[in-house]
Amino acid sequence: MTALLEAVGITKVYDGMAALTDVSIEVDTAELVALIGPNGAGKTTLFDCLSGVQRADAGIVRLEGREIEGLAPHERARMGIARTFQRIELFTGMTVRDHLLVADRAVRRSGGLLRDLTGRAKPDAGERERCDEVLELVGLADDADRPAHALSLGRGRVVELARALMCRPRLLFLDEPSSGLDRTETAEMAGVLERVMEQGATAILLCEHDVPFVERLASRTYVLDCGRRIAAGPTRDVLADPDVRAAYLGQGV
Amino acid sequence: MTAAAAVQPVLAAGAVGDFFEYAVRGIPFGCVYALLAVGLVLNYKTSGVFNLAFAAQAYASAAVFYVVRKEHEWALVPAALLSIVVVGAALGFLLDYALYRHQRTASPLAKLVTSLGLLVAMPEMVKLALGPGVKANPPPLWTVRRTDDFLWRVGGSRFVLDAGQIATVLATVFVVIGLTLLFRRTALGLQMRAVVESPRLLRLQGVDTDRVAVVSWILSSMLAALVGVLLAPLFAQLTSLDFFTLLVAAIAACVVGNLTSISGAFLGGLALGILQAELAGFLPTDSVVANGLRPSLPFVVLFALLLIRQSVRSARTVTDPLAGVDPPPDPPPADIRPAWMTTATRAFAVVVIVAGFALCAWVFDDYWVGLIAAGVCLAVVMLSIVLTTGVGGTISLCQCTFAAIGALATAQLTQHDVPVLVAMVGGAAVAAAVGAVLGFPVIRLPGIYAALATLAFALFFEGVLINLSWVSGGDTPLRVPRPTVLGTSFLADRPFLVLAAAVFAVAGVAVIALREGTTGRFLDAVRTSDTAASSVGINPARTRLVVFVLGAGLAGLGGGLVASFSGQANYSQSFTFFIGLVWLVLVITAGSRSVQAAIISGISFFVFPALLDRLFTWPVNFVDTNPGAPPWLLDIMGFFKPEWAQGVAFVLFGLGALTYAKHPEGIIAAQTSASIRRTVRFVERRRPAATSPSNGLDLEAPA
Numbered sequence: 001m002t003a004l005l006e007a008v009g010i011t012k013v014y015d016g017m018a019a020l021t022d023v024s025i026e027v028d029t030a031e032l033v034a035l036i037g038p039n040g041a042g043k044t045t046l047f048d049c050l051s052g053v054q055r056a057d058a059g060i061v062r063l064e065g066r067e068i069e070g071l072a073p074h075e076r077a078r079m080g081i082a083r084t085f086q087r088i089e090l091f092t093g094m095t096v097r098d099h100l101l102v103a104d105r106a107v108r109r110s111g112g113l114l115r116d117l118t119g120r121a122k123p124d125a126g127e128r129e130r131c132d133e134v135l136e137l138v139g140l141a142d143d144a145d146r147p148a149h150a151l152s153l154g155r156g157r158v159v160e161l162a163r164a165l166m167c168r169p170r171l172l173f174l175d176e177p178s179s180g181l182d183r184t185e186t187a188e189m190a191g192v193l194e195r196v197m198e199q200g201a202t203a204i205l206l207c208e209h210d211v212p213f214v215e216r217l218a219s220r221t222y223v224l225d226c227g228r229r230i231a232a233g234p235t236r237d238v239l240a241d242p243d244v245r246a247a248y249l250g251q252g253v
Numbered sequence: 254m255t256a257a258a259a260v261q262p263v264l265a266a267g268a269v270g271d272f273f274e275y276a277v278r279g280i281p282f283g284c285v286y287a288l289l290a291v292g293l294v295l296n297y298k299t300s301g302v303f304n305l306a307f308a309a310q311a312y313a314s315a316a317v318f319y320v321v322r323k324e325h326e327w328a329l330v331p332a333a334l335l336s337i338v339v340v341g342a343a344l345g346f347l348l349d350y351a352l353y354r355h356q357r358t359a360s361p362l363a364k365l366v367t368s369l370g371l372l373v374a375m376p377e378m379v380k381l382a383l384g385p386g387v388k389a390n391p392p393p394l395w396t397v398r399r400t401d402d403f404l405w406r407v408g409g410s411r412f413v414l415d416a417g418q419i420a421t422v423l424a425t426v427f428v429v430i431g432l433t434l435l436f437r438r439t440a441l442g443l444q445m446r447a448v449v450e451s452p453r454l455l456r457l458q459g460v461d462t463d464r465v466a467v468v469s470w471i472l473s474s475m476l477a478a479l480v481g482v483l484l485a486p487l488f489a490q491l492t493s494l495d496f497f498t499l500l501v502a503a504i505a506a507c508v509v510g511n512l513t514s515i516s517g518a519f520l521g522g523l524a525l526g527i528l529q530a531e532l533a534g535f536l537p538t539d540s541v542v543a544n545g546l547r548p549s550l551p552f553v554v555l556f557a558l559l560l561i562r563q564s565v566r567s568a569r570t571v572t573d574p575l576a577g578v579d580p581p582p583d584p585p586p587a588d589i590r591p592a593w594m595t596t597a598t599r600a601f602a603v604v605v606i607v608a609g610f611a612l613c614a615w616v617f618d619d620y621w622v623g624l625i626a627a628g629v630c631l632a633v634v635m636l637s638i639v640l641t642t643g644v645g646g647t648i649s650l651c652q653c654t655f656a657a658i659g660a661l662a663t664a665q666l667t668q669h670d671v672p673v674l675v676a677m678v679g680g681a682a683v684a685a686a687v688g689a690v691l692g693f694p695v696i697r698l699p700g701i702y703a704a705l706a707t708l709a710f711a712l713f714f715e716g717v718l719i720n721l722s723w724v725s726g727g728d729t730p731l732r733v734p735r736p737t738v739l740g741t742s743f744l745a746d747r748p749f750l751v752l753a754a755a756v757f758a759v760a761g762v763a764v765i766a767l768r769e770g771t772t773g774r775f776l777d778a779v780r781t782s783d784t785a786a787s788s789v790g791i792n793p794a795r796t797r798l799v800v801f802v803l804g805a806g807l808a809g810l811g812g813g814l815v816a817s818f819s820g821q822a823n824y825s826q827s828f829t830f831f832i833g834l835v836w837l838v839l840v841i842t843a844g845s846r847s848v849q850a851a852i853i854s855g856i857s858f859f860v861f862p863a864l865l866d867r868l869f870t871w872p873v874n875f876v877d878t879n880p881g882a883p884p885w886l887l888d889i890m891g892f893f894k895p896e897w898a899q900g901v902a903f904v905l906f907g908l909g910a911l912t913y914a915k916h917p918e919g920i921i922a923a924q925t926s927a928s929i930r931r932t933v934r935f936v937e938r939r940r941p942a943a944t945s946p947s948n949g950l951d952l953e954a955p956a
């Protein structure tokens with residue numbers, strides 16, 4: 001059986017400096033995989049290459065066996081690849097509900113000039129239902145009509161997650177979902193992710209520094225260091241690996 | 254091609270000789286471009302302002318030099334000292350002290366708008382201050398005129414440079430070496446660059462950022478002055494427009510250096526000058542290619558560079574690492590307005606509109622109704638600025654060009670007996686098509702570069718395309734009739750006003766529907782970040798392009814209306830680049846996302862100068878009718894001149910743009926928010942427990 005996501009030999013060079021060297025990674029349907037590594041290891045760069053924001057210099061990316069290298073980010077999003085950002089990127093001047101509505105209409109391609117000009121821009125019943133479902137799932141129902149930039153960083157990360165979930169993704173990349181959050185917020189985030197996984201529709205690849213967070217959620221873990229994959233396997237084995245501990249603890253994380 | 258070269262048999266050696274001859278001929282022009290480009294880069298690097306008003310500063314100093322040297326016959330040295338050192342430095346100090354000091358952490362867009370306002374206001378101020386007369390034959394900085402002193406013969410080639418050209422070359426070399434040393438070798442140079450990246454970080458380091466910035470501004474402004482004085486003799490007359498056009502070549506040179514490299518800008522300018530001379534030399538003189546290509550070269554090069562250079566396409570705007578401490582922007586008035594007040598506002602709007610029509614029908618005389626009707630036609634073009642720039646987020650400096658294209662196409666269609674209204678729709682379609690071709694590459698460029706590309710297109714149209722008879726329709730402007738539909742005639746001004754208002758209303762409702770609908774949300778998303786927008790499946794390029802094309806079509810429609818109302822498609826009277834700048838500045842000042850701003854700025858464009866005209870005519874009439882008044886009063890009254898009206902209006906329009914940095918939402922929205930807050934506070938004080946704002950925002954938060 002082909003994996004949901006298969007990336008082989010991804011290499012990315014920035015201004016003569018290799019950010020990724022020959023990295024291969026696989027994610028199966030509805031599993032949660034972690035990607036760890038010290039700062040500057042290339043985790044964000046790998047997400048950028050997989051989601052199409054950056055063009056890899058070498059390597060192949062397949063989604064369910066179909067090669068997607070060369071597709072633009074919005075095309076990949078419509079195929080079911082969603083993501084969040086390490087430096088949070090919320091849309092300015094929009095409420096939480098607007099964020100979800102925009103995502104819903106963009107992936108379904110159900111909003112457009114004609115709809116606006118014929119006065120049917122208000123959300124219909126189906127759209128409202130889908131929004132409410134996701135708001136409920138991530139626990140944002142109370143904040144739905146507040147401007148997103150008025151929320152705390154922790155809630156902001158949840159809004160990004162909700163926005164990504166609105167794309168009905170088969171594959172979701174989360175870039176450091178718990179960074180900048182306090183302990184309760186981190187626990188809440190882990191709870192939300194567990195609920196998403198229970199639904200069984202979405203596979204998640206997340207990169208993280210918080211080791212207990214990874215232990216709690218991820219079945220498998222990849223380790224990057226200096227742009228190379230130095231370990232891969234079941235989370236517990238990987239975290240016990242002396243090389244990994246050296247790479248990580250050596251950096252004092 | 255020179256006569257000597259033409260009779261020689263074309264040998265390989267001869268061709269190489271020609272090559273060098275043309276190259277030398279191109280160097281002085283290259284230096285002209287380079288000097289302007291270096292000045293722009295210095296300005297940008299040390300202030301973060303891509304200072305389009307640089308051309309206006311250069312023009313101001315050139316005009317001062319002209320007046321003192323030619324009209325007051327000063328000696329060379331004091332004249333040069335006054336216009337370059339004194340005026341240049343004073344202008345730089347003033348710009349920093351009065352304006353840019355308060356915008357140091359403003360967005361690059363705000364800084365660009367400020368410079369656009371100055372680009373409108375400054376040349377008009379110069380004309381008002383120094384008199385409107387034609388300034389022919391600007392004096393050179395270097396008075397030697399014996400060109401044969403600088404003639405070399407090497408083999409079969411002749412190298413000729415006149416004194417002014419040598420002055421330009423020397424000045425350029427001197428400036429480039431000086432600035433390179435400043436930035437490479439001195440602490441001040443380093444601080445000047447750092448103050449752009451994060452003035453706040455620099456201040457935490459204990460550096461007096463205000464002093465550093467003022468030095469930067471004085472330096473770059475003196476350079477602008479030097480450039481102006483040096484360049485003026487290139488033209489037969491001193492006009493601000495020539496400086497704008499030179500700016501395009503200079504911008505192309507800046508792009509070679511990614512807007513920040515002095516040596517890149519220098520080499521770019523030099524290369525452009527040499528390329529121009531080579532083309533002039535090697536292309537056959539009478540061919541279509543040569544005649545078309547020579548004047549358009551700077552535009553073509555700028556365009557090509559913007560499209561080809563990878564560094565341009567991946568350029569990111571430098572963001573202040575401490576920008577996160579800024580408070581978020583104010584919410585739009587609609588978000589803080591309680592529901593009852595929305596109803597009241599709508600009712601008030603209806604009253605205003607009805608009252609406006611009533612005044613036009615029964616109170617105002619034909620003169621004022623004519624101006625208002627012209628303003629409503631123009632408001633359709635203004636609406637295209639709202640759509641493209643306010644809602645779409647692309648700073649387009651070529652909406653005037655789209656309006657001109659619409660007007661010219663309308664005119665040409667009516668020549669073929671197409672009914673006027675149908676022709677207007679055709680004109681809009683032609684403008685939209687041009688917008689699509691232009692927009693396809695342009696909307697992919699990051700902010701400031703997109704503005705520059707549209708600037709290049711507008712000036713290309715003005716400098717090259719409008720001179721082609723298939724574009725302009727010949728030397729005299731084409732006539733455009735007013736429409737008659739189903740027996741209803743719109744020949745008189747009042748019925749035409751109703752027609753224009755109807756067109757504006759339909760377009761305005763459509764713009765609001767787009768702004769408030771999914772398109773508007775998608776555009777907001779794209780404006781925040783392309784990456785985030787595309788991560789949810791929005792195609793950023795397509796979203797922007799659609800709105801750009803619609804904006805171009807709307808401008809074309811407005812252009813057709815303007816032409817039909819005024820009876821002719823007259824480019825130089827109605828649609829020039831400078832007029833377009835005034836439009837843009839007006840709309841942005843009033844509120845770039847607001848439909849009210851479009852109609853108010855459209856009407857103001859015509860009515861405000863007319864009011865000023867009345868104001869300045871009144872003292873003249875007073876002098877005529879009261880010859881017995883005290884002499885001091887007559888002196889004061891005699892000081893005012895009616896012909897100031899247009900210039901003063903443009904100066905005030907331009908200076909209006911300076912409010913943008915404080916109120917990016919526009920003064921209409923700012924005023925509306927302020928009065929909503931006041932009213933809500935007033936009502937709540939009188940009825941303590943009653944109506945609180947519907948969405949629970951804290952209205953008492955400090956503004």
Ligand SMILES: Nc1ncnc2c1ncn2[C@@H]1O[C@H](COP(=O)(O)OP(=O)(O)O)[C@@H](O)[C@H]1O
Pocket residue numbers: 014015019037038039040041042043044045046
């Ligand atoms: N746009 C870019 N241009 C140049 N270098 C970059 C860019 N993005 C990331 N890098 C470099 O690539 C390396 C990997 O960065 P990143 O993927 O952000 O690491 P991580 O997310 O693991 O902390 C870093 O050394 C970083 O400096």
Ligand SMILES: [Mg+2]
Pocket residue numbers: 043044045086
């Ligand atoms: Mg990262």
